[in-house]
Amino acid sequence: MWRKRRFRQEAIAGYLFVAPNLIGFLVFQLIPIVAAVGLSFTAWDLINDPQWVGLANYRTLLKDPVFRLSLQKTFLFVIINVPLQSVLALIIAVLLNQNIRFQNLLRTLFIVPWVSMSVAVGLTWTWIFNSQFGIINQILQRLGMQRIPWLASQDWALPSVIAVNIWQYLGFHIIVFLTGLQLIPREVTEAAIVDGASAWTRFWRITIPLVSPILFYDLIVNMIGTFQIFDLPFAMTNGGPGNATRVYNLYLYQKGFQFLRMGEATAMAVILFLLIVATSVLFFRIIGRRINYDIT
Amino acid sequence: MSRAAHSLMRVFLYALVFLILFVYLFPLIWQFSTSIKHLDEVFRGFNIFPAQPMWENYQVAWSSFKVGRYLLNTVIVACTVTLGQIICCSMAGYAFARLRFPGRDAIFYLYLATMMIPSTVTLIPSYIIVLELGLVDSISGLILPFIFGSALGTFLVRQYLMSIPGDLEDAAKIDGAGYFTIWTRVMLPMSKPALATTAVMTLVSQWNSLVWPLIVIQSDRWKVLSVGLADFRLYRNIQWNTMMAAVVTATLPMIIILFMAQRFFIQGIQFSGMNK
Numbered sequence: 349m350w351r352k353r354r355f356r357q358e359a360i361a362g363y364l365f366v367a368p369n370l371i372g373f374l375v376f377q378l379i380p381i382v383a384a385v386g387l388s389f390t391a392w393d394l395i396n397d398p399q400w401v402g403l404a405n406y407r408t409l410l411k412d413p414v415f416r417l418s419l420q421k422t423f424l425f426v427i428i429n430v431p432l433q434s435v436l437a438l439i440i441a442v443l444l445n446q447n448i449r450f451q452n453l454l455r456t457l458f459i460v461p462w463v464s465m466s467v468a469v470g471l472t473w474t475w476i477f478n479s480q481f482g483i484i485n486q487i488l489q490r491l492g493m494q495r496i497p498w499l500a501s502q503d504w505a506l507p508s509v510i511a512v513n514i515w516q517y518l519g520f521h522i523i524v525f526l527t528g529l530q531l532i533p534r535e536v537t538e539a540a541i542v543d544g545a546s547a548w549t550r551f552w553r554i555t556i557p558l559v560s561p562i563l564f565y566d567l568i569v570n571m572i573g574t575f576q577i578f579d580l581p582f583a584m585t586n587g588g589p590g591n592a593t594r595v596y597n598l599y600l601y602q603k604g605f606q607f608l609r610m611g612e613a614t615a616m617a618v619i620l621f622l623l624i625v626a627t628s629v630l631f632f633r634i635i636g637r638r639i640n641y642d643i644t
Numbered sequence: 645m646s647r648a649a650h651s652l653m654r655v656f657l658y659a660l661v662f663l664i665l666f667v668y669l670f671p672l673i674w675q676f677s678t679s680i681k682h683l684d685e686v687f688r689g690f691n692i693f694p695a696q697p698m699w700e701n702y703q704v705a706w707s708s709f710k711v712g713r714y715l716l717n718t719v720i721v722a723c724t725v726t727l728g729q730i731i732c733c734s735m736a737g738y739a740f741a742r743l744r745f746p747g748r749d750a751i752f753y754l755y756l757a758t759m760m761i762p763s764t765v766t767l768i769p770s771y772i773i774v775l776e777l778g779l780v781d782s783i784s785g786l787i788l789p790f791i792f793g794s795a796l797g798t799f800l801v802r803q804y805l806m807s808i809p810g811d812l813e814d815a816a817k818i819d820g821a822g823y824f825t826i827w828t829r830v831m832l833p834m835s836k837p838a839l840a841t842t843a844v845m846t847l848v849s850q851w852n853s854l855v856w857p858l859i860v861i862q863s864d865r866w867k868v869l870s871v872g873l874a875d876f877r878l879y880r881n882i883q884w885n886t887m888m889a890a891v892v893t894a895t896l897p898m899i900i901i902l903f904m905a906q907r908f909f910i911q912g913i914q915f916s917g918m919n920k
Contacts, residue, residue: 359745361745361823362743362745363745365735365736365738365739366739366740368731368736368792368793369793370736372789373792376766376770376790377758380765380768381758381769383772384766440664452906455906456903456910457665459909460669460899460902461668463848463852463901463902464898466870467852467854467871467874468891471887471891475674475678475888486690515668515671520913524914527914572762575762576763576764578854579854597855604767604859605858613768617762617764620762621762
């Protein structure tokens with residue numbers, strides 16, 4: 349009897365402690381997720397009542413050339429950004445892992461861009477990329493080269509924004525890799541040195557296999573994040589010139605909050621989710637099974 | 645390898661690391677440098693240190709472009725949400741780690757499952773909920789969706805509490821302490837490292853948050869710094885040095901906090917980079 353009461357009390361306490369968190373989760377996470385699927389089958393401008401339209405939003409999107417363009421830009425963004433960022437971060441992490449002093453200070457300095465507001469970072473780079481007075485073009489000019497209209501050109505705008513994105517989040521990935529590298533047992537590296545393995549051999553035979561699970565994780569997390577890129581293109585080019593940097597979420601935002609097509613915008617969100625799931629599954633299938641999971 | 649060759653390698657390594665670091669941080673150095681330059685100097689030359697530092701640029705940014713007002717809103721939102729997250733995640737983390745109640749694990753796994761869902765999916769429905777609650781264009785609309793805690797924070801606290809033995813808790817129980825006392829006296833102090841990490845991650849994401857304030861706020865009064873800065877693209881009469889002064893105002897507070905709480909930032913990255 350006493351135990352039973354005690355058990356009930358504990359359960360009540362448990363629910364009370366979880367309550368604020370759970371309410372927030374239900375109202376702003378679970379219900380929106382379910383509602384998103386429903387909303388994507390409606391036409392709604394926020395003013396009149398939503399109308400059930402079935403799959404019409406999805407059909408409209410598939411025929412929309414700007415939608416297809418934004419999809420293409422986003423894929424390009426992911427394909428260029430993710431591998432370049434991870435490889436660069438891995439190289440720097442390996443350098444920092446060579447018994448370098450001031451390790452903590454260096455790690456912290458490398459994540460300064462990551463804690464900086466994306467809009468602020470975007471504006472800073474808009475200045476650096478400025479066609480007339482930006483420092484990059486001034487240097488190019490001094491070197492006797494032609495100026496490049498970085499953000500104002502159809503060809504250069506997307507690569508420029510991608511470069512800034514790689515720059516901003518590089519430190520984040522360096523930290524992830526450094527953590528992985530520090531998990532490699534010292535004896536393994538030392539044994540290889542005794543056996544006469546060169547730094548190059550050690551990198552390919554020890555470092556890469558042993559950090560491969562973290563590399564794989566990092567690529568997945570990075571990919572999911574990059575599919576949702578918004579802040580930098582919004583701050584730097586707002587999708588332009590033309591549609592050169594109109595990434596998926598930028599177009600979704602415009603559809604929803606400028607053209608007030610809530611149904612279509614939600615359908616875009618659902619499609620993005622499915623694309624992310626599909627790409628992740630594909631990634632797991634192709635690379636995931638070749639990863640060596642026992643770090644010993 | 646001979647000793648001389650070895651030290652030469654070390655020198656080369658240090659030189660390389662510091663060169664990479666300088667190039668990497670140059671955009672931020674240039675940003676600050678531009679923010680204290682006279683307009684004449686902005687448009688020519690490569691000097692990092694201006695002949696005469698113009699701190700007045702900050703005054704112009706603050707008074708003519710409402711940077712002060714936006715900053716205040718950002719501070720209010722980021723601090724309130726962070727405080728709420730610490731309390732709610734700590735409470736929930738304690739319950740998930742230490743209390744037994746029906747459905748506990750099911751709820752927790754539901755949390756974990758939804759962590760993978762991109763925030764884009766919940767954006768429009770969340771906006772509609774805030775709209776129905778009548779909180780659009782108010783500071784509460786910025787705070788409410790995030791104040792109840794996050795799955796990541798709850799997860800961090802739970803894992804942390806599960807990794808430490810329950811001696812203190814048992815001692816408190818024998819002394820007749822209730823659940824609330826155990827939470828405030830034992831769990832809250834014990835889970836400090838996990839809470840610090842949660843706090844730091846929340847602070848950064850709220851300080852830098854753009855999409856949500858962009859859609860929820862229309863009036864100038866409640867605009868946060870990220871949205872206010874984004875508006876600068878539309879102004880024709882703003883100069884680069886003034887803009888960079890505003891940009892430094894937006895980034896500097898987080899950089900200072902980063903240097904004060906390095907350890908927790910690193911931990912936050914390690915968790916979000918590996919457990920997502």
